[in-house]
Amino acid sequence: MKLYPLFVDLSHRAVLVVGGGAVAERKVAALLEAGAQVTVNAPELTPLLRGWVEQGALAHHPEPFREAWLDRVWLVVAATSDRATNALIAELAGLRRLFVNVVDDAQLSSFHVPAVIDRAPLTIAISSGGQAPMLARLLRERLESLLDHSLGALATLAARLRPRIRLRFTQAAARRRFYETLFSGPVATLLRQGREAEARRAAESALADEENTAAGSVVLVGAGPGDPGLLTLRGLRALNGADVILHDRLVSADVLALARRDAERIEVGKQAGRHYVTQQQIHALMLEHARAGRRVVRLKGGDPFVFGRGGEELEFLRAHGIPYEVVPGITAALACAAYAGVPLTHRDHAQSVRLLTAHCQVSHDTLDWAALAQENQTLAVYMGVGELATLQSRLLGHGRAPATPFALVENGSRADQRVVTGTLAQLAGRAAAHAVRSPALLILGEVATLAGSLAWFGAPPLGAGIDDFGEAGMAARVRQPVRQDGVLAALHQA
Numbered sequence: 001m002k003l004y005p006l007f008v009d010l011s012h013r014a015v016l017v018v019g020g021g022a023v024a025e026r027k028v029a030a031l032l033e034a035g036a037q038v039t040v041n042a043p044e045l046t047p048l049l050r051g052w053v054e055q056g057a058l059a060h061h062p063e064p065f066r067e068a069w070l071d072r073v074w075l076v077v078a079a080t081s082d083r084a085t086n087a088l089i090a091e092l093a094g095l096r097r098l099f100v101n102v103v104d105d106a107q108l109s110s111f112h113v114p115a116v117i118d119r120a121p122l123t124i125a126i127s128s129g130g131q132a133p134m135l136a137r138l139l140r141e142r143l144e145s146l147l148d149h150s151l152g153a154l155a156t157l158a159a160r161l162r163p164r165i166r167l168r169f170t171q172a173a174a175r176r177r178f179y180e181t182l183f184s185g186p187v188a189t190l191l192r193q194g195r196e197a198e199a200r201r202a203a204e205s206a207l208a209d210e211e212n213t214a215a216g217s218v219v220l221v222g223a224g225p226g227d228p229g230l231l232t233l234r235g236l237r238a239l240n241g242a243d244v245i246l247h248d249r250l251v252s253a254d255v256l257a258l259a260r261r262d263a264e265r266i267e268v269g270k271q272a273g274r275h276y277v278t279q280q281q282i283h284a285l286m287l288e289h290a291r292a293g294r295r296v297v298r299l300k301g302g303d304p305f306v307f308g309r310g311g312e313e314l315e316f317l318r319a320h321g322i323p324y325e326v327v328p329g330i331t332a333a334l335a336c337a338a339y340a341g342v343p344l345t346h347r348d349h350a351q352s353v354r355l356l357t358a359h360c361q362v363s364h365d366t367l368d369w370a371a372l373a374q375e376n377q378t379l380a381v382y383m384g385v386g387e388l389a390t391l392q393s394r395l396l397g398h399g400r401a402p403a404t405p406f407a408l409v410e411n412g413s414r415a416d417q418r419v420v421t422g423t424l425a426q427l428a429g430r431a432a433a434h435a436v437r438s439p440a441l442l443i444l445g446e447v448a449t450l451a452g453s454l455a456w457f458g459a460p461p462l463g464a465g466i467d468d469f470g471e472a473g474m475a476a477r478v479r480q481p482v483r484q485d486g487v488l489a490a491l492h493q494a
């Protein structure tokens with residue numbers, strides 16, 4: 001069952017509460033606070049309820065429940081300790097199309113009362129639909145401690161200024177920026193310090209400030225490898241403030257889901273075959289949106305400065321006078337190593353680590369293969385899986401030991417992560433046998449032996465011990481691929 005959340009105006013509206021115990025008391029208190037005209041039906045009342053009746057805040061019917069009372073109320077709360085009575089009230093209310101809440105009975109209830117964080121005029125309500133009230137309560141406690149009480153004053157101030165803000169900033173994006181400064185800048189700080197008059201003055205002068213026609217900007221944000229938990233807080237804030245998000249294909253849907261709902265999302269993924277956005281077009285898009293006064297987030301997989309062309313984009317922005325910031329992200333090498341249980345350096349196995357991308361076409365190959373082939377160092381290789389065979393033969397050709405272990409991490413940190421392990425001599429063969437696809441990161445070096453023992457995330461590594469089928473077996477596997485894809489097709493042709 002999925003509930004439709006609703007905030008109801010009960011001021012001067014009649015509500016019937018059946019029951020006069022402690023639970024009824026809590027319900028009545030909240031209803032009175034909302035300005036409802038509450039009638040309590042119960043033979044006995046708690047002292048507090050009785051006090052309210054005596055003060056005239058509450059009407060009281062001590063006699064047995066009468067169906068006719070339902071005809072004049074908007075809502076009903078059944079809070080007796082007798083399940084049959086509660087069920088009867090719920091049924092009668094239902095027949096009249098009245099919403100009824102039966103205390104501690106999600107099934108009989110047609111409305112639920114959420115756990116509430118009150119920062120009036122701001123209200124945050126949490127409901128588990130009666131399924132896990134303790135969880136809702138726990139969340140409420142957390143939010144209570146997170147949200148300053150001055151939020152209410154902030155909301156009130158914003159409400160007062162709203163008509164003028166609308167006039168001053170006719171563009172939605174500029175308006176939102178102003179609100180954000182209002183809500184997170186000096187005005188909010190003053191309110192937190194209880195300096196309301198100063199806060200009001202600061203807000204007024206910000207509104208009068210002629211310079212306030214904020215210009216657009218670009219934040220280059222590293223989205224990390226996929227697990228949204230690996231996004232930085234600064235990255236999250238940038239996503240929350242974005243008007244436009246230009247993201248790569250590699251950015252996971254889970255990360256994108258964290259961005260502001262109404263931010264425009266534009267995929268600029270460069271994918272061979274399908275649509276193709278050139279680097280120049282990406283530059284042009286950043287410029288266009290920033291010049292229109294929007295806050296652009298350029299969201300990249302991993303870290304923007306590690307094989308992400310972030311440098312080129314900044315050079316372009318600098319040349320065009322667009323203000324920018326950079327928020328680093330967790331690069332694939334670090335994430336894949338962590339999520340495969342492979343430390344990149346280790347006192348016994350590797351004193352250095354190299355991040356490299358292997359473009360094995362001769363024209364692009366400027367790598368010092370002899371240096372890369374030395375032992376006791378870790379190579380973290382970013383690349384298409386199609387490059388593995390060439391990589392393997394180059395390294396072997398320059399003397400790296402055939403027994404050097406590797407861990408090939410596909411979809412690192414994501415739910416569908418796979419880790420294939422083996423030795424350098426088996427690298428391309430094992431990748432093909434398991435139909436490893438992009439994105440995949442290769443960790444090659446002595447440290448990779450630890451993948452077998454230190455793995456903690458996702459499926460266990462596909463290690464040689466489990467499914468070593470040797471060269472001949474591998475060839476058979478290739479003829480019956482697990483997953484048909486480009487790598488296998490290429491292998492067939494080879």
Ligand code: SAH
Nearest residue numbers: 225302303308331332382383412439440441
């Ligand atoms: N800027 C990115 C790298 C972009 S290059 C970063 O810092 O991570 C793209 C390559 O990164 C892919 O071909 C793959 O080798 C690697 N990669 C990115 N995300 C990955 C992931 N979740 N799992 C494995 N490899 C990944």
